[in-house]
Amino acid sequence: MAKLHENTATELLRMLSAGETTPVEVMATYLERIGKLEPKIHALTFVNKDAALKEAERAAKELKGAKGKKKPLLGMPIVVKECISTTGIQTTCCSKILQGYIPPYDATVVTRLKQAGAIIIAKSNMDEFAMGSSTERSCYGPTMNPWDVNRVPGGSSGGSGAAIAAREAPLALGSDTGGSIRCPAAYCGVAGIKSTYGRVSRYGLVAYANSLEQIGPITITARDSAMLLEVIAGKDIADSTSVDVPVDKYSQGIASLEGLKVGIPKEFFGEGLKADVKASVEKAVDKMKELGATTQEVSLPSIKYALPTYYLIAMCEASSNLARFDGLRYGLRVDVPKGNYDAMFSKTRQEGFGPEVRRRIILGTYALSAGYYDMFYVKALKARTIIQDDFKKALAKVDVLVGPTMPTTAFEIGTKVDDPLTMYLEDILTVPINLAGVPSLSVPVGADKAGMPIGMQVMGNFFKEQQVLGVGMALEDVLQFHKKLPPLAGA
Amino acid sequence: MAADDGMQVIIGLEVHIQLNKLRTKLWCSCTSAYHGKEPNTVLCPVCLALPGTLPVLNKRAVEFAILLGLALKGDVQKETFFYRKNYYYPDMCKNFQISQYDKAGGVPICVGGELAFRAGKEARTVHFMRVHMEEDPGRLAYDGSITTSPVAYVDYNRHGMALLEAVTEPELRSPEEARAFLKKLRAIVEHLGIADLGLEGSMRCDANISYKGHARVEVKNISSMKEVEKALMFEMMRQKQKIKGGGEIVQETRHWDEVRRVTVSLRTKETEKDYRYFPEPDLVPVAIDKKMLDAARKAMPELPDARIQRIVKQYQIPEYDASVLCDSKAMADFYEATVKIFDDPKDVSNWLMGDVSRRLNEDLVEIEETKLTPKALAQMLRLIKDGTITGKIAKGLVKGMLSGAMPADLVKEHAVKRIDDAALLGNLAREVIVENPKVVAEVKEGKNPRTFEFLVGQVMKKTKGQADPELTREILKELL
Known part of the structure; x- marks a missing residue:
């Protein structure tokens, strides 16, 4: 029989319901694994140890008394990214500037998780304010990829990705502004979905670029993601940009891939794509065909503008979003012996933000300033519309689009962190989706020669999460990648 | 300009x-x-x-x-x-x-x-x-x-x-x-x-x-x-x-x-x-x-311009009065509430625009910040009309009324009432004539009617404003 931690979240839930394990046993198992594995991967920033165990005991009682309908995630541990607000638990965005800030409120997704019976086991590491693709830019230090601790886990939700890959928890939440869920999912060999913009409430997600980002699951399988998304998705009156569209039974997936029309955007297979990645994705596409899907090449010609468009919009919004961190009300405050609040604001922000965050604030501020606004921001919004139209056109012809999530596999720690442009190029295949606003799932489809995981994106039309996840489930049923654990997490 | x-x-x-x-x-x-x-x-x-x-x-x-x-x-x-x-x-x-x-x-x-x-x-x-x-x-x-x-x-x-x-x-x-x-x-x-x-x-x-x-x-x-x-x-x-x-x-x-x-x-x-x-x-x-x-549009209430026109038409007061009253919604509301219970619209606007406003300006307050009620103002106007008090007495009551007092109570409390005792007023008038020979001379020349009113005022002064002004005038005319 499989060890407890080798199970998917879906299987664990079944076992809990069937009485084959208990919430306390589950929690204790994962806490023990965290104790053992954290020194090697540093995926977490805060472990909610005592409270989580107490919650597990309460869940155990509730589970015993529950007849018939029970809470959908009762007793399930979950890791929450550092940028998602949790009452009484640090929410720092892994920035020095938010040290000491303890939120007095829960993000809507956290409220929904708690109502569903889930238990926050830990907060996870990330690139400061989600600005990065490697989780190297955290004030707590980098996270290591469980498949090779010399490599990055991807980012910015690298802590959540690594924690799931190492089976430090069965479920995790990340956030995705330009690929921050899908990149670590791909690099860590796990599943993760960025849903349609407006599908999941952003209330409580510390904003990096409001018009692009979504909170979403990072889990062992697409099926687990589906189950978690069912809990957190849906209209929220606290978020005006959340959309009132019914939440489907995502975990039911789709009947089969028979007749599914799959588009292969040729731009996803261009220059810079690593041969191993290309081969794995093509193999997965062949599997889809074997399962009855038909494929056709499609084109998204304007996505060549996606990277500059994305960085302009994101930096402009970030420059404004991050203005509130000034030391006056919460977090770090660096007082100046003489001078007014301006001097205090400057000093606090100078010391509180890391270099990449400062770079993006300065670039965004510049791009929004008088005389440049039309040239940069307005133009970027126009480009965004064109990119969105490309996706709409392509998705009018086919049901889903597939392509590699990342052009390469996880790179070695320290090799790109000092070269922002190279780091920005990491996002070339993920940012177009955020600009378009459509859902995209990354599922593991193989590994390179070095054994590093490779992810494939399944992109669908607006609010077609069920189809996207269904394709992922069908694939993982045949590929069975989730049965393979990183060597350090195996024992 | x-x-x-x-x-x-x-x-x-x-x-x-x-x-x-x-x-x-x-x-x-x-x-x-x-x-x-x-x-x-x-x-x-x-x-x-x-x-x-x-x-x-x-x-x-x-x-x-x-x-x-x-x-x-x-x-x-x-x-x-x-x-x-x-x-x-x-x-x-x-x-x-x-x-x-x-x-x-x-x-x-x-x-x-x-x-x-x-x-x-x-x-x-x-x-x-x-x-x-x-x-x-x-x-x-x-x-x-x-x-x-x-x-x-x-x-x-x-x-x-x-x-x-x-x-x-x-x-x-x-x-x-x-x-x-x-x-x-x-x-x-x-x-x-x-x-x-x-x-x-x-x-x-x-x-x-x-x-x-x-x-x-x-x-x-x-x-x-x-x-x-x-x-x-x-x-x-x-x-x-x-x-x-x-x-x-x-x-x-x-x-x-x-x-x-x-x-x-x-x-x-x-x-x-x-x-x-x-x-x-x-x-x-x-x-x-x-x-x-x-x-x-349906929820749109009556606005000042429309209200001025309506008040002019409904209460037959000058447009100037109506527009001054409608500078403040509270004042206009107060006016209309008072007119409802005291049917002399011009009298009410005179008092509101005159002594009441003067007091408010002196105290730098708005009417809604005081305890003055339409009921109190109407009572005061009635007391003047039925001859219980003079206008002069009434002016002295406004301050107390702004603090919430009813005029009838103030009259009782301070024993301020119109004096219509002809004998008493006659004596006081004679005193005034003796005290002001120069003015009396001028009055007799008949050049300036205001000199006569000065003498009326002097009688008023001696009665702390309580003398019936009409009766005082009659007595003074007779004596001169």
Whole structure:
């Protein structure tokens, strides 16, 4: 029989319901694994140890008394990214500037998780304010990829990705502004979905670029993601940009891939794509065909503008979003012996933000300033519309689009962190989706020669999460990648 | 109205109206009744803009904005957007203000509009550029003057209150005109019921002031209607002196220092702030459809102009009286409530515009801040009419009535009553004649009728105003 931690979240839930394990046993198992594995991967920033165990005991009682309908995630541990607000638990965005800030409120997704019976086991590491693709830019230090601790886990939700890959928890939440869920999912060999913009409430997600980002699951399988998304998705009156569209039974997936029309955007297979990645994705596409899907090449010609468009919009919004961190009300405050609040604001922000965050604030501020606004921001919004139209056109012809999530596999720690442009190029295949606003799932489809995981994106039309996840489930049923654990997490 | 020295001043106003009649703030469910509360207690994660929180638009605020837009005959837009106005200031929790903008693709809720008012005897109309919605920042407090205070305190209770900003074209021509304009705007806002303007900081102004051919200066931080005239007068004097001395006016933003009663330079054009406006990504566009407009038109209450006409017609009082009464909704309401129970409309308006207003002005209060009731005023007028007291006695009662006393009780308490004892008045009249031989001589010459009234007044004085004036006149005439 499989060890407890080798199970998917879906299987664990079944076992809990069937009485084959208990919430306390589950929690204790994962806490023990965290104790053992954290020194090697540093995926977490805060472990909610005592409270989580107490919650597990309460869940155990509730589970015993529950007849018939029970809470959908009762007793399930979950890791929450550092940028998602949790009452009484640090929410720092892994920035020095938010040290000491303890939120007095829960993000809507956290409220929904708690109502569903889930238990926050830990907060996870990330690139400061989600600005990065490697989780190297955290004030707590980098996270290591469980498949090779010399490599990055991807980012910015690298802590959540690594924690799931190492089976430090069965479920995790990340956030995705330009690929921050899908990149670590791909690099860590796990599943993760960025849903349609407006599908999941952003209330409580510390904003990096409001018009692009979504909170979403990072889990062992697409099926687990589906189950978690069912809990957190849906209209929220606290978020005006959340959309009132019914939440489907995502975990039911789709009947089969028979007749599914799959588009292969040729731009996803261009220059810079690593041969191993290309081969794995093509193999997965062949599997889809074997399962009855038909494929056709499609084109998204304007996505060549996606990277500059994305960085302009994101930096402009970030420059404004991050203005509130000034030391006056919460977090770090660096007082100046003489001078007014301006001097205090400057000093606090100078010391509180890391270099990449400062770079993006300065670039965004510049791009929004008088005389440049039309040239940069307005133009970027126009480009965004064109990119969105490309996706709409392509998705009018086919049901889903597939392509590699990342052009390469996880790179070695320290090799790109000092070269922002190279780091920005990491996002070339993920940012177009955020600009378009459509859902995209990354599922593991193989590994390179070095054994590093490779992810494939399944992109669908607006609010077609069920189809996207269904394709992922069908694939993982045949590929069975989730049965393979990183060597350090195996024992 | 040109200034006497031929220099024409041009004034534009940005009037901020705080929608404190809304039950909650603009983005959250915190109460809008923060006035008088302990600093930094009327707050929640949303209005404090804690990391991760999002604003949710108060729909009623949009309805209020539509009401004002329609009342000012503006063009209420079909779709309107919120923009971020970015700048660092400790009174703002986000270091940007969610506002509206008319450039960079922005559309404020209402474009254009006008307001007709009278300034002295002149009928004037001032046009609006726009009315837009925005959030109120927190409040900074100082130890004394802003320029000398060693510390600044921040109170965020006000943060996130809904504001409407009405921006005029630069069409006002004097501080008096500005005051008259604001008075009328105030009456409209009161009649709309969208704001209680008696509350501190509920109507604030920024003013643009320039002399023809010279640069424009913006004066910020004018905290009430009463301050506007003072700030404008100071700034005009400052600019005029500078121009006359051969100096040049610098385009700049100045701050009205209420304590020192001067304007102080905040920043010049060279360091003018760049607000980096861009669309607020956390809010969606607001659609204003026909249904909403129809509902607003249906909900539109009677406005001052219409009310003046109705009052003139209904109570047969001069238009001047009606328009003075309608400068304040509370005053007009008081008038109509009194007329309902005392059927001499002109008598009521005379008293309200005369002795009651004089008292209010002396005490620097509004009628709604006193305890005077229509019932009390009607009772007083009845006491005069039935001869129990004289008008002179009544004047002396107003002060007590403003503190809540009923006139009949005051009369009883102080034994003030009309004296109609002919014998007593006769004796007093004789005394007056003896004491004022010169005046008596003049009266007998018959040249000046006012000399006779002087003698009547002297009798009044001896009776502390209680003598029946008609009877006194008869007695005096007889004796002379």
